[in-house]
Each structure stands twice: as structure tokens, then as C-alpha cells.
Amino acid sequence: MRLVLTSDDRIGVERDGGVVDVSAAFEDIRYRTAKDRMPRVLAVFQDRRSQIEELAASGEPIQVNGLQAPVPRPPKLIACFGNYMEGTNRERQTQDMFLESPESVIGPGGTVILPNHPATIFHHEAELGLVIGRRAKDLPADERALEVLAGYTCGIDVSARGMGRMGPSRMGKSFDTFTPIGPAIVTTDEVPDPQNLRVTMKVNGELRQDYSTSDMEYPVVEVLSFITGYMTLVPGDVIICGTNHQGLGAMQDGDQLEMEIEKVGKLSVSVVDPQKREWARGIDKEMADRVRAVGQS
Amino acid sequence: MRIATFDDQRMGVVANDDTMVDITDLLQQYDPLGPEDLLPDLITNWGDLKGELEQRAAAGGGKPLSEVKLNSPVVRPTKIICLIGNYREGTDRPIQILDIFFKSPEGIVGDGDTVILPPHQADIFHHEAEIAVIVGKTAKDLSEDEAMDAIFGYTAFNDVSARGLGRKGINSFLGKSFDTFAGFGPWITTADEIPDPQQLHITVDVGGELRQDYNTSDMERPIKELMTYLSSVTTLNPGDVICCGTNHQGLGSMQHGDAVTTTVEKIGGFTLHVEDTHERAWQRGIDEEMARRVRETGSGREGSQLTGRASS
Numbered sequence: 001m002r003l004v005l006t007s008d009d010r011i012g013v014e015r016d017g018g019v020v021d022v023s024a025a026f027e028d029i030r031y032r033t034a035k036d037r038m039p040r041v042l043a044v045f046q047d048r049r050s051q052i053e054e055l056a057a058s059g060e061p062i063q064v065n066g067l068q069a070p071v072p073r074p075p076k077l078i079a080c081f082g083n084y085m086e087g088t089n090r091e092r093q094t095q096d097m098f099l100e101s102p103e104s105v106i107g108p109g110g111t112v113i114l115p116n117h118p119a120t121i122f123h124h125e126a127e128l129g130l131v132i133g134r135r136a137k138d139l140p141a142d143e144r145a146l147e148v149l150a151g152y153t154c155g156i157d158v159s160a161r162g163m164g165r166m167g168p169s170r171m172g173k174s175f176d177t178f179t180p181i182g183p184a185i186v187t188t189d190e191v192p193d194p195q196n197l198r199v200t201m202k203v204n205g206e207l208r209q210d211y212s213t214s215d216m217e218y219p220v221v222e223v224l225s226f227i228t229g230y231m232t233l234v235p236g237d238v239i240i241c242g243t244n245h246q247g248l249g250a251m252q253d254g255d256q257l258e259m260e261i262e263k264v265g266k267l268s269v270s271v272v273d274p275q276k277r278e279w280a281r282g283i284d285k286e287m288a289d290r291v292r293a294v295g296q297s
Numbered sequence: 298m299r300i301a302t303f304d305d306q307r308m309g310v311v312a313n314d315d316t317m318v319d320i321t322d323l324l325q326q327y328d329p330l331g332p333e334d335l336l337p338d339l340i341t342n343w344g345d346l347k348g349e350l351e352q353r354a355a356a357g358g359g360k361p362l363s364e365v366k367l368n369s370p371v372v373r374p375t376k377i378i379c380l381i382g383n384y385r386e387g388t389d390r391p392i393q394i395l396d397i398f399f400k401s402p403e404g405i406v407g408d409g410d411t412v413i414l415p416p417h418q419a420d421i422f423h424h425e426a427e428i429a430v431i432v433g434k435t436a437k438d439l440s441e442d443e444a445m446d447a448i449f450g451y452t453a454f455n456d457v458s459a460r461g462l463g464r465k466g467i468n469s470f471l472g473k474s475f476d477t478f479a480g481f482g483p484w485i486t487t488a489d490e491i492p493d494p495q496q497l498h499i500t501v502d503v504g505g506e507l508r509q510d511y512n513t514s515d516m517e518r519p520i521k522e523l524m525t526y527l528s529s530v531t532t533l534n535p536g537d538v539i540c541c542g543t544n545h546q547g548l549g550s551m552q553h554g555d556a557v558t559t560t561v562e563k564i565g566g567f568t569l570h571v572e573d574t575h576e577r578a579w580q581r582g583i584d585e586e587m588a589r590r591v592r593e594t595g596s597g598r599e600g601s602q603l604t605g606r607a608s609s
Contacts (some may be wrong), residue, residue, distance in 0.1 A: 030330050031330065032330065036330070040330075073375065075402070075405070076401060076402070080468060081464060081467060093464055094463060094464040094465065095464075096463040096464040096467065096469045096471060097469060097471055098399070098469045098470065098471060099398070099399035099401060099471075099474065100397065100399065101376055101378075101399060101530070101531040102375060102376065103375065103376065103531045103532045103534075104531065115530070116529075117529070117530075137476070145384065163396075164381075164394060164395075164396035164397075165381060165393060165394045165395075165396035169396070170397070170398050170470075171396060171397050171530060172470075174399070174530060174531055175530055175531065176437070176530075176531055176532055197357065200376070220488045229415070229417070230401075230403065230415070230471060230473065230474055230475050230476075231403045231474050231476055232403045232404070232476055296464075296466065296467060
């Protein structure tokens with residue numbers, strides 16, 4: 001099942017190339033805005049699956065004028081540090097993650113606005129996203145961990161480089177609009193093997209990133225086990241699994257980004273830079289070489 | 298005014314006679330979906346509520362503080378933003394680049410609660426006493442003139458920190474986001490009662506021993522600048538928390554059985570207990586090596602466990 005949130009706040013399921021409104025399954029869920037609604041919806045989503053499936057099968061597709069991020073403001077937005085082997089044969093690095101501002105999320109068709117901060121470059125990082133459906137702590141590093149997932153989605157971890165004091169900057173990834181998420185939450189039954197998915201990022205039609213999740217250093221089950229060793233996950237939390245840096249490139253004013261994950265979907269956003277800065281186009285080869293050599297950006 | 302959360306997520310005002318006056322009923326008009334909405338609703342409607350809260354506090358009839366259980370005054374902020382090293386600490390080095398990390402809101406605990414040290418093989422677990430700002434309105438790109446008006450109040454914060462975990466050379470700060478590692482208390486003192494937040498004495502006391510002991514006058518980037526800068530990065534929401542960083546001169550270990558009291562002048566103090574199923578032991582007292590390292594290099598060091606079971 002592919003769950004979406006429409007721009008007019010309806011909860012829908014994709015069917016036959018359209019969207020069927022299944023909001024009726026969540027009528028009892030009190031909320032104020034879509035931001036606090038979706039975590040509450042996801043908390044009951046798995047229990048109401050059959051009811052939602054019935055509504056999706058019986059309803060007529062509706063006219064949809066755009067989608068929001070399926071979780072417009074996750075309770076927590078967690079990102080993995082470099083989590084791909086990237087063609088090296090080094091030992092696995094120590095697993096590590098960090099939190100980003102949940103305010104940075106935007107949806108499909110949204111606009112990434114580059115801030116007036118002195119970043120050395122703004123990179124796109126296409127990543128597999130995990131959307132949490134259940135409270136979870138201390139999960140095992142095996143298939144059982146996947147039971148806490150509401151599903152998978154696409155995430156772009158937009159990254160301002162050269163910000164902050166040390167290492168890859170957490171702050172440079174937390175600007176408003178810097179985490180496009182979507183288009184749908186795709187349930188785990190539609191993605192039987194999350195470690196065998198092709199991920200691509202195109203900028204203005206030019207292929208930049210092109211990798212497989214089979215190259216992931218710590219697979220999804222280990223991502224879930226690791227983070228729940230630190231903190232409780234709650235419904236609506238989003239984890240982005242890290243990127244393969246071979247194929248990163250600049251994002252600049254007027255760019256159209258289209259990322260795609262096999263079986264999960266296609267996420268498109270545009271870029272606006274009021275300062276109209278310019279960087280070399282194409283793949284940032286220096287960055288790619290550095291990550292292969294030293295393991296970090 | 299002092300705004301508290303107590304007795305399993307009720308909201309109250311601490312009156313001048315140190316009694317807790319329950320105001321939970323007043324907030325029902327905003328139709329809260331859960332206890333996490335109470336503080337943001339109170340902040341958002343502060344202009345309408347302030348007069349009535351003052352009257353209620355003056356009328357008395359509250360419970361003595363000794364008869365209530367305080368909870369963290371911060372229940373579920375959309376963000377806990379923490380400054381990385383933001384004090385001069387007796388050095389004359391150039392001002393460092395402003396940098397932050399986000400702390401898990403799942404870690405929130407309050408006065409009398411217990412910090413549970415995880416089995417992870419940390420080098421040491423430190424207390425970090427800080428002053429924390431409670432954001433008073435939705436704020437983006439604040440000007441200098443607007444910055445202080447976007448503050449609702451202040452509270453005391455202990456940024457419990459596991460050292461030495463994670464990937465070398467990048468410092469993820471994830472060791473600060475274990476569950477129970479974000480201590481707040483005892484309540485929020487509204488901004489009108491703290492005209493100069495850059496002139497407050499902060500201490501940490503562990504079992505009667507004074508550890509941290511510094512003044513917010515030593516802050517590298519003052520609160521006003523934090524408000525303007527951070528609001529240029531991310532939209533701030535009512536009830537969001539900005540933790541202003543610690544002075545590392547006086548950090549020490551937190552270990553099994555400790556009672557750690559964090560106090561900020563004009564706000565008050567709160568105590569966290571420490572539980573460690575591994576009963577690991579580190580040297581007690583101030584971590585002088587850490588203090589020296591921060592003075593000399595601007596960043597800390599790894600600690601060393603003395604006894605207790607090796608952790609997983």
C-alpha cells in the first residue's frame with residue numbers, strides 16, 4: 001500500500017494511477033494541523049490496515065492537486081552518517097547518526113530555498129527513508145526490527161557544506177526546506193528486500209547519483225537496532241539511511257531535482273537561491289574521491 | 298512568574314509563597330490534544346492568560362511544593378537545540394564558529410527523576426549545567442530588535458553527555474541523546490523576571506560537592522545572538538528549547554547512586570538521580586583533564602573507567 005497526504009489534508013491511498021481518499025478510517029483522530037496529525041495517524045495505521053484496504057478498494061479516485069510530505073513534521077528526524085561502502089574494501093566504520101531539525105521537511109513539488117549563509121556548496125544526498133509506525137526501544141538487529149516500520153519513503157538530505165565548527169555539519173543539513181520527503185509511505189510488503197533497491201538522483205535530467213542499497217554498510221535492520229539502543233522511536237519518526245557520495249553535485253538556483261527509489265517512488269523538488277550563487281555543474285568528483293579515501297565528507 | 302509542570306503533567310504557577318497553584322483547568326479552553334500542548338498553548342495565549350494567572354497565584358490556596366512531584370517544565374518541544382561549547386572558559390582565543398546539535402526530546406526528565414546510564418561503552422558520563430531559553434513565538438529570521446521579545450522564559454538544564462561513542466573525527470553528539478539524558482527544571486521563570494540573562498550564576502552539586510560554578514556573563518555568543526542566528530537556520534516554535542552550552546571547567550562524572558543538582562540563579566535548582574546497572578565507577582570530583590583540554594584546544598577528551606563491569 002502507498003499512503004499519501006494530499007495538499008488539502010486528505011489521507012489517501014494510491015490506486016490505478018490515482019488517489020483514493022481513506023480519511024474516513026482516521027475520523028476519530030483529533031488533530032490541529034497536518035503536522036501533528038500524521039504521527040497520530042501512523043500510530044493506528046497498522047491496526048487499521050484492513051479497514052484502510054477496504055476503503056481503498058471500494059472508493060473512487062479523487063482529483064489531487066499535489067501532495068504534502070507524508071510526515072510534514074516528524075517528532076524526530078534522524079540521519080545516518082556515511083553508510084555506504086562506495087566501492088572501497090575498507091572495514092565497516094563505527095556506526096553513527098545525528099538528529100536534524102524536523103522543521104526542515106518539505107513535500108513533493110516543494111522548493112528548497114538556499115539560505116544566505118556562507119556555505120562552500122549545497123549538495124543533494126538521495127537516501128532511503130524509514131517511517132516509524134510503532135514505539136520502539138532496543139530492537140534486535142534482525143527481521144523483527146522491520147515490524148516497527150510504517151513503511152519506506154524517499155528523502156533528500158540537502159547539505160550545506162563548510163558550516164559549523166567540526167566535521168560534517170549537522171546545522172548545514174537543518175535549514176528550513178532542506179529535507180524533502182515523499183511522495184508516499186510505501187508499506188514493507190511492497191518492498192520485500194530493502195537492501196536491493198536502485199536509488200537515482202537526476203538534476204535537470206542529468207544523472208548524478210546512481211547506486212543500490214545493496215551497498216549499504218549497516219543495513220536497515222542494523223540502523224533500527226542501533227538507534228533504538230540510544231533512544232525510543234515513536235510513530236512518525238523518520239530515519240534517512242545515509243547516502244552514497246559517489247555522484248553528489250551542486251544544487252543551485254533554478255535546478256529541478258528528481259530522485260527515485262525503485263519500488264518506493266519518485267520525489268521531485270525545485271531549487272531557489274535568492275543570492276543566485278553558481279557552482280560547477282555535474283558530479284562533484286573531488287568530494288567523491290575524498291569520501292572513498294577517508295570515509296567522510 | 299514561575300510556570301511548572303507537576304503531578305503527572307498538570308500545569309501550575311508557583312506562587313510567591315512557594316505553593317503550587319493548579320492552572321490546568323484554564324488551559325482546557327484551548328482543547329489540548331495531550332499534555333504536550335499545554336505549555337505551547339499557555340505561551341501562545343500568554344497575553345490573555347497572564348492577568349488571570351497572577352490573580353490566581355495571589356489568591357493562594359495552592360499546595361506546598363513539598364507535597365507535589367515536579368515534572369520537567371518542558372514536555373514535548375518540537376526541537377531541543379544545543380549550542381556546542383559557548384563559553385570563554387578563561388581563555389583569550391578568538392570567538393569560535395557558532396555550531397549546534399539537536400538533542401532527542403525523548404530524553405526529557407525532571408526534578409527527582411532518574412538518569413539511566415546505558416550499557417554502551419562510554420569513556421565517561423558527564424553532567425553539563427546550562428541555562429535554557431524557552432521560545433515564546435513562531436520565529437524565523439529574527440532581527441536584533443526582535444530577538445529578546447521572542448523569548449518566553451528560562452529554565453535550568455543538564456545536558457547529560459556520554460563521551461567517546463561514535464565515529465572518530467566527526468562528533469555526532471549522539472551520546473547526548475540517550476533516553477533520560479535531558480534534565481530540565483525546576484520550572485520556567487518568565488523573561489520579565491530575568492532582565493539580564495547574561496548575569497546569572499550556574500552551579501552543579503554532586504552529593505554535596507560543588508562541581509560547575511560559573512556565570513552566564515562568560516558566554517561566547519550571548520542569547521540575543523543565538524536567537525537571531527538560529528532563527529536564520531530553522532523556524533522556532535513556541536515551547537522550543539535553546540540550550541546555551543556549558544562551561545566545561547567543573548564537569549565531572551555521573552555514576553550510580555549520584556544525586557546531581559543543577560541550579561541557575563533567579564530560576565532555581567533541580568536534582569537528578571543516577572542509576573547504572575553496571576555500577577561502573579570513575580574518579581570522583583572535577584574532571585581537570587577535560588577542563589584543561591577544553592581551555593587549550595576547545596574540545597574535550599575521553600574519560601577512563603576505574604572499576605565495575607565492562608559494558609557491552
